Amino acid sequence: MRKAATVQELPGVSxxxxxxxxQAFAWSDLASRLRPYLYLAPALICFxxxxxxxxxxxxxxxxxDWSLINLEQMEWVGLQxxxxxxxxxxxxQVLGNTAVxxxxxxxxxxxxxxxxxxxxxxxxxxxxxxxxxxxxxxIISLVSVSMLWMWLMDPQFxxxxxGLEAVGLPAYTWLTDPKSSLLSLIIVxxxxxxxxxxxxxxxxxxxxxxxxxxxxxxxxxxxWRTLRRITIPMLSPTIFFLLIIxxxxxxxxxxxxxxxxxxxxINSTNMLVYYIYExxxxxxNGGIASAxxxxxxxxxxxxxxxxxxxxxxxxxxx
Amino acid sequence: MYRVVLASRKTVEWIGLLLVAFxxxxxxxxxxxxxxxxxxxxxxxxxxxxxxxxxWSNFAQAWxxxxxxxxxxxxxxxxxxxxLLQFLTAVPAAYAFARYKFPGRNLLFGxxxxxxxxxxxxxxxxxxxQLSGWGLVNTLWSLILPYAASAFGIFLLRQAFMQVxxxxxxxxxxxxxxxxxxxxTIMVPMAKPVLVTFGxxxxxxxxxxxxxxxxMTNSDEVRTLPIGISxxxxxxxxxxxxxxxxxxxxxxxxxxxxxxxxxRHIIKAFIYQSK
Numbered sequence: 001m002r003k004a005a006t007v008q009e010l011p012g013v014s015x016x017x018x019x020x021x022x023q024a025f026a027w028s029d030l031a032s033r034l035r036p037y038l039y040l041a042p043a044l045i046c047f048x049x050x051x052x053x054x055x056x057x058x059x060x061x062x063x064x065d066w067s068l069i070n071l072e073q074m075e076w077v078g079l080q081x082x083x084x085x086x087x088x089x090x091x092x093q094v095l096g097n098t099a100v101x102x103x104x105x106x107x108x109x110x111x112x113x114x115x116x117x118x119x120x121x122x123x124x125x126x127x128x129x130x131x132x133x134x135x136x137x138x139i140i141s142l143v144s145v146s147m148l149w150m151w152l153m154d155p156q157f158x159x160x161x162x163g164l165e166a167v168g169l170p171a172y173t174w175l176t177d178p179k180s181s182l183l184s185l186i187i188v189x190x191x192x193x194x195x196x197x198x199x200x201x202x203x204x205x206x207x208x209x210x211x212x213x214x215x216x217x218x219x220x221x222x223x224w225r226t227l228r229r230i231t232i233p234m235l236s237p238t239i240f241f242l243l244i245i246x247x248x249x250x251x252x253x254x255x256x257x258x259x260x261x262x263x264x265x266i267n268s269t270n271m272l273v274y275y276i277y278e279x280x281x282x283x284x285n286g287g288i289a290s291a292x293x294x295x296x297x298x299x300x301x302x303x304x305x306x307x308x309x310x311x312x313x314x315x316x317x318x
Numbered sequence: 319m320y321r322v323v324l325a326s327r328k329t330v331e332w333i334g335l336l337l338v339a340f341x342x343x344x345x346x347x348x349x350x351x352x353x354x355x356x357x358x359x360x361x362x363x364x365x366x367x368x369x370x371x372x373x374w375s376n377f378a379q380a381w382x383x384x385x386x387x388x389x390x391x392x393x394x395x396x397x398x399x400x401x402l403l404q405f406l407t408a409v410p411a412a413y414a415f416a417r418y419k420f421p422g423r424n425l426l427f428g429x430x431x432x433x434x435x436x437x438x439x440x441x442x443x444x445x446x447x448q449l450s451g452w453g454l455v456n457t458l459w460s461l462i463l464p465y466a467a468s469a470f471g472i473f474l475l476r477q478a479f480m481q482v483x484x485x486x487x488x489x490x491x492x493x494x495x496x497x498x499x500x501x502x503t504i505m506v507p508m509a510k511p512v513l514v515t516f517g518x519x520x521x522x523x524x525x526x527x528x529x530x531x532x533x534m535t536n537s538d539e540v541r542t543l544p545i546g547i548s549x550x551x552x553x554x555x556x557x558x559x560x561x562x563x564x565x566x567x568x569x570x571x572x573x574x575x576x577x578x579x580x581x582r583h584i585i586k587a588f589i590y591q592s593k
Contacts, residue, residue: 035497036418039410040426046407046467050445051433057444071447116338126335132581133339136346139573139584141526143544144566147551148349151559157361159348166364195342199589252439255528259548273439280443281533289443297440304435 055297062291067284081291090267091275091292097182098271101189102250109190110197110242117201118231131202135195142192142255149188150175150260175261178268185256185269193249197242204238205231237311244307248300272296346570353377353563360559373560380550380565385538389546390568396461396531396542397524403466404520405513411467412475413501417487433469442533449534460534461542465524471516474590478509511583518580519587522573543569 062082065075085091116134120127137145152159153174161171174184208231216226232239254273257263263270263278270278272292280289352360353376354369380386414420415427438445445464446455454460482505490500506513528544535541550565551557577584 033420036414036420036423039414039418039501043407043411043467043472044426044429046463047429047433047469049448050464050466051436051438051441052429054441054444054448055436057448058441061444061447068446068450071450119334130335130339132585133342135585135588136574136577137342138588139522139526139577140346140570141528141544141573143526143528143548144349144570147548147562147566148345150551151352151563152345152348154557154559157363157365157559159365162363162365191342191345196588199585203589248435248437252437254439258528258532259551276443277533280446286443293440293443297436300436300440304432307435308431 058290058293058297061286062294064287064290066286068280068286069284077287081287084288085291085295090270093267094270094272094275097267097269098251098253101182101186101253101271102247104183104186105189105193105250106243106246108186109193109246110239112190113194113197113201113242114239116194116198117205118227120198121202121205131195131199133195134198137192138196140192143259145188145192146256146259149184149191153184176265178265181261181265181268185253185260188256188260189250189253193246197246200238200242201235204235208234240310241307244303248303251296251300349563349566349570352560353567355560357558357560376560376564377568379558380561380568383550383561383565384546386543386546386568388538389541389543392458392540393525393542393544395458397521399458399462400465400524401517401520403462404468404471405517407467408471408475408516409501409506411472412479413505415472415476416479430469430472434473438464439529442530446533456535456537456540458540461531461540464530468516468520471520474512474516475509478512479505482508514580515583515587515590518576518584519590522576522584522587525573 063076063078065077065080066073120131120134153161153172155161155171155173155176158174160174164171172180175181212230212234213226216230221229251271252273253271254277257269257271257274258277261269263274273296276289276292276296279285279292351368354372354374355366355376356369356371356373359366359370411430415423415430449455449460449463454463486504486508487500490504495504526544527542528548531542531545535545538546547565547569550562
C-alpha cells in the first residue's frame with residue numbers, strides 16, 4: 001500500500017503553509033482526506049439513485065396493491081401478492097419455462113462452447129478468423145437477431161423448413177407450436193451466446209501453463225485423461241464463472257420473447273422478465289409485477305453471492 | 319500411408335471450420351440477400367441464393383416507414399451521451415479506488431461489484447416509478463440517466479490506473495501538479511487502450527438496447543432505432559420480410575463496420591467482463 005502512503009503524505013506539499021497557520025493546514029488535511037469521497041460521489045450518487053434505492057423500493061412495492069396508472073393509490077396488502085403468485089398457474093409455468101430455458105441454454109451452450117474452444121484454440125490465423133466469426137452474433141442487437149431468426153423459422157417461406165424439405169424431412173412450425181416454441185428460442189439464444197463463451201474458454205485455456213501438458217505428454221497420458229485430470233480442473237474457475245454469468249443472463253431473457261413470440265403460444269415461452277413487463281406495463285398489476293421482480297432479484301442475488309464466496313475462496317487459497 | 323491420413327485429417331478439419339463459419343455467418347448473409355429481393359422472390363420456392371433483381375428501394379421503404387432520421391439521431395444521442403457521462407463518473411471513481419487508501423474503501427468497492435453483477439432488468443419498475451415522479455419518463459433523460467455511472471467502467475479503469483507506475487505520479491506531484499490534473503492529463507492518456515475498449519463496449523451495448531427504450535418511451539420523438547426497427551414487422555397485409563431485413567441492416571451495419579475495424583478491441587472489451 002505504498003501508493004496510499006504517498007497520498008497521505010500529500011499535504012506535505014502545503015507543509016510550508018503549516019508554519020504560517022495551523023488552521024490552514026487542518027483545512028488542507030481535511031480536503032485531502034475528503035478527496036477520494038468527492039471523486040467517488042458522482043458515481044455513488046448514480047448507483048444510489050438508480051440501483052440501491054430501487055432495490056429497496058421494489059421490496060416495498062411488492063407489499064402494495066398499485067398500478068402505474070395512478071401511483072397515488074397504493075394500498076398495503078402484506079404478502080398478498082406473493083400468495084397470489086404461489087397459486088397462479090401461469091406464474092408456475094413462467095418459472096418452469098425459465099428453468100427449462102436456463103438449463104438448456106446454459107447446459108448445451110456451455111458444452112458446445114467448450115468443445116469449440118478446445119478445437120479453435122490454435123495459433124494459425126484461420127482459427128482467429130473463425131473465432132471472430134463465431135463471436136460476431138454477440139455484438140448484434142437482439143432485435144435484429146430475433147427478426148432474422150423469425151425469418152429463418154417462418155413456417156411457409158423460411159430457410160430452415162426449405163432445408164428440411166430439401167432433404168425429405170417434415171416442415172416445422174417453429175414458433176407457433178407450443179411444443180417447439182421454447183425450443184426455438186433456446187436455439188436462437190445458444191446461437192447468439194456460444195461465441196462469447198467460446199472466447200472466454202479460450203482465454204482460460206491459454207492461461208493454463210504449458211509445462212503441465214508437457215509433463216502429461218512425457219507420461220504418455222491419453223488425451224481424454226489429460227482433459228479430465230488437467231484441462232477441466234484447471235478451467236474450473238472459468239467454467240464456474242460462465243455458469244453464473246450465463247444463468248443470470250438467461251434469467252433476463254426478454255427481447256427474443258417480446259419480438260418473436262410475446263410469451264405465446266398459450267404462455268409456452270413466457271419467462272420471468274417478460275412476465276414482469278407484461279404484468280407491470282400491460283396489465284397494470286404493479287404489485288404482482290413487483291413481487292415477481294423480488295423473486296427474480298432473490299434468484300440473481302443468491303447466484304451473485306455464491307459467485308463472490310467461491311471466487312474469494314479461490315483467491316484465498318492461491 | 320501416414321501422409322494420406324494426415325492430408326485427409328486436414329481436409330476434415332477444413333470442412334469442419336467452413337461448416338462452423340457457415341453456421342454463424344450465413345444467417346447474416348441471408349439477411350442481406352433478403353433485404354435486396356423483391357417480395358415475390360422472397361416467397362419463391364425453392365429460395366434463390368442471390369437476388370435476381372436488386373431491389374434497392376427496400377431500404378428507402380424501411381427508412382420511410384417511420385421517422386427513422388429521428389430514431390437514428392436519438393440512438394446516437396443516447397449512446398454517446400451515456401458514454402460521456404460514464405466516462406466523467408468512472409474516471410474519478412476509478413482513480414479514487416486505485417490510488418487512495420481511505421476508510422470504507424473495500425466496502426464501497428464491494429457495492430460497485432454488486433452493481434456489476436445484478437442486472438437492471440430486475441429493478442426497472444421502481445426506476446420507472448421514480449423517473450415518472452420526476453416527470454422524466456418519455457424523455458431522452460430517462461434513457462440516459464439510469465446508465466450515467468458504469469460499475470464495469472469503474473472496475474476496468476481501476477485496474478488500468480493501478481498499473482501506472484508510482485514514479486510517474488510522484489514526478490508529477492513534485493512538479494506541483496494538482497491531483498485533478500494528474501488524473502486527467504497523466505492517468506487518462508496512459509489508460510487510453512482501456513478507455514477505447516470500454517467505450518466500444520458501452521456504445522455497442524446501448525446502441526443495441528431494446529428493453530430500456532421500450533419501457534421508458536412511448537412517442538416517436540424520443541424512441542431509438544431498435545424500437546423503430548422492431549415495429550417494422552407489425553405492418554398489415556403479410557410480413558414484408560425484405561423491408562424488415564433492410565431495416566435491420568440499417569441497425570446492424572454501423573456495428574459490423576466498427577467490428578471489422580476494431581475487432582480485437584471489441585473482443586477484448588467483452589472478454590474483460592470475466593476478469
